[in-house]
Structure formats: structure tokens, C-alpha cells
Amino acid sequence: MSDILLKRLLNLIPICILVYTMVFFLLRIAPGDPATAVLGDNATAEAVAALKAKMGLDRSLLEQYWDGLFDLLRGDFGRSLTSGLPVTDQILSALPYTLHLAFASLGLGLVLGIPMGTLSAIRRDGLFDHGSRVVSLAGLSVPSFVLGIVLMLAFSIHFPILPAVGGGKAGDPLSILRHLVLPATTLGLIMMAYVMRVTRNAMLNVLGEDYIRTARAKGLPEWKVILFHAFPNCLVPLISLAAINFITLVSSSVMIEIIFSRQGLGRLLVSAMRQRDYVSLQSVLVVYAMLIIAVNMTADILYSLANPRIRAK
Numbered sequence: 001m002s003d004i005l006l007k008r009l010l011n012l013i014p015i016c017i018l019v020y021t022m023v024f025f026l027l028r029i030a031p032g033d034p035a036t037a038v039l040g041d042n043a044t045a046e047a048v049a050a051l052k053a054k055m056g057l058d059r060s061l062l063e064q065y066w067d068g069l070f071d072l073l074r075g076d077f078g079r080s081l082t083s084g085l086p087v088t089d090q091i092l093s094a095l096p097y098t099l100h101l102a103f104a105s106l107g108l109g110l111v112l113g114i115p116m117g118t119l120s121a122i123r124r125d126g127l128f129d130h131g132s133r134v135v136s137l138a139g140l141s142v143p144s145f146v147l148g149i150v151l152m153l154a155f156s157i158h159f160p161i162l163p164a165v166g167g168g169k170a171g172d173p174l175s176i177l178r179h180l181v182l183p184a185t186t187l188g189l190i191m192m193a194y195v196m197r198v199t200r201n202a203m204l205n206v207l208g209e210d211y212i213r214t215a216r217a218k219g220l221p222e223w224k225v226i227l228f229h230a231f232p233n234c235l236v237p238l239i240s241l242a243a244i245n246f247i248t249l250v251s252s253s254v255m256i257e258i259i260f261s262r263q264g265l266g267r268l269l270v271s272a273m274r275q276r277d278y279v280s281l282q283s284v285l286v287v288y289a290m291l292i293i294a295v296n297m298t299a300d301i302l303y304s305l306a307n308p309r310i311r312a313k
Contacts, residue, residue, distance in 0.1 A: 012293050013073075019289045020072055023282045024065055033057065034081040034276040055081045068282065077283035082275045087283045090268060095287070097167045098264040100176065101183055101256065102249040106242060108188030113195025114238070118226065120196065121203035132196055139193025144252055148186040148259045155182060165261035183256045187249055198241045202234040209233075236303060243299035247292050 035051040036043065052058050071078050077087035120132040156164035168176035206212065207230055215225045254266030265284055272280035 009297075012290065015289055015293060016072065016286050017069065019286050020069060020282055021065075023285050024068065024278070025061075027276075027278050027281060028061060030276075034278065037274070037276045038082055057081075068279070072283075072286065077286075078279045080272075080277055080280045082277045082280075087280050090280065091265070091283060091287055094264050094268045097262055098250060098253050098257070098266065100180055101187065101253050101262070101264065102246055104180055104184035105187035105191055105249050106246050108184060109191025109195050109245070110238075110242065112188070113192040114199050116192070117196040117199025118203055118231070120200045121207065122222075122226065124204065129200075132200075136193040136196045139190050140197075142190070144186055144190055145255050145259055147189065148183065148256055151182050151186055152260070167262040167264070179260075179262070183253075183260045183262060186256060187252060191245055191249065194241060194245060195238070198237055199234065202237045203230060206230045206233045239299055239302045243295050246295050250288065250291055 033048075033052070034055060035048045035057065039047055039051060049058070056064065068078065077091065079085065080087055080090065116132050116135075120129045123129050152164045155162045162181050163179050164182065166179050168179035170176075212225060212230055215229045216222075220229075250265075253264055254269060256262070257264040257266040258270065265287065268280065269284045271277075272284060
């Protein structure tokens, strides 16, 4: 297991450098620049040139690239070109809101999806199975922004019991939780649809194995057969699904954070794109890459814990 962690940590450096390099040069190719975005299209050429010099954009591309890369390797994300604030502070302020949303959505999807998928497999071709498959198909078909708007209309406007916008007051867990309910439910219901389908298929494959028939022949209660013999062998695909969907949830949070006006990496990313804030945009994308690596590393560890054969290899 230590070898897996070491390899993943060593992979972190070249991946972050690659992401930084790609984003750096692609942004410079794209039309527009931060100085014009700040001053507006009607600004004079002299004003734009002066602001570019203040931002350090009058230097050569290679100088800007190497300076930014060395700062990144030191753990310094630099300062925003538009606001002048440290990007590290902005990321640390926004990251908890994105992680709260991703973890809450993932937890809701797993808590609802695993029992429903398991019960659907046990009662195959029954009424519950057909109903759960309809629910799963609906969850996969409805876009997250549509579901978010529907929930907002239902529980914030027609029945004003939950806040529709914002992320809550920092340091107030109750306020943060209340503002988290609607966006987490939006992504969690979609996550539930994926989990239900994967759990059902994995459970159906396991329930046909010889060791399940042997456990039943021994006279074990059905709940013990499912819980202690069948379900542990469904964990690997579920862990894989959870890892993939956590990454998807982090990226999908961009739309949800905009709809619910939540602070988070998504809004920070969109704001940096609009203002052509190269430094902030590069830094946020590098953080996304680091999150993906961390999730994959966690999934590898859970694989080895769930399946001893993987650990043996």
C-alpha cells in the first residue's frame, strides 16, 4: 500500500506541471487579455499598456511561464491579476464549499442508492424493481440545472423553508447545512440513479454465484447472506463508481454553484475565465488536478481494503 501512495504522490508533480503548461499557453492563444477585461473595450491603448506592465504581462511568455512554474512548485499560487489578492487565500476560502457539496451529494447518493439497488436486485422483475428502474432512468435523464431550479421553486419560493442562494455564514454550521440541503439534494438524486443501477447489476451477478447458494443451503437467514456474503463482493465496482462520480460532482458543482449563488471553486473558475485572470484560472485548474489525484489515490487504498487479492498484488 505504501508503494501505491508513493507512486501517486510522485505522479502529482508532473501532472500539475502538465496541467499548468497546457492552461498557460492555451490561455495566451485565446483572444482577449486581463487588462482589456478590467478597463473595458473603450480604454485607450496607453491605459491598457500601462495596466499590462503593472500586471507583468509585458514580459516575454517564457519569463511569465518560468516565474509562474517556480512559484507553483514552491506552493505559491501567486496573486490575482484583477484583484491583486493572493490566489491561495481565494482558493482556501472557496474550496470548503465545493468539498461540502461534493461529499454531501456523494453521501446522499450512496445512502439512498445502495439500499434501493440491493432491494431491486433481490426482488428482480417485481414491482419495486420496475419502479426503481424508472426512477433511475429519470435521474439519469434530468439535467442537474433543471432539477436544481425545480427544487428551488418548490422549497424556496412556493414553500419557503430552505434558503435558495448563498453558502451560509462562515463558522455557523447550521447556516452552512441549511444552505447545503438544496444543492446537495440536486446532485445527490442524480448520483443516486447511478448508484442504483450499478448496485443492482453487481448484486445480480453476485447472487448467482455458487458460494451464495452454499450460504443459503447452510440455512443462513437471507439478510445475512446479502449483508455478509453478497454485498462485500459488490464493493469494488461501487468504490470505482464513487471515485468517478466524486470527480464528476466536483466538476458539476460549477453549474450548481452558479444556480444557487454558492461560493466555491466553480464560481471562482468562471469569474477568472470572464476576467481573463490567467493566474487564478491556472491555479484553480491545478487544484482540480490535485483533487482528482487524491480521489484516485483514495480509491486505490479502498480497493485493496475491499478485495484482499488486489492487496496481494
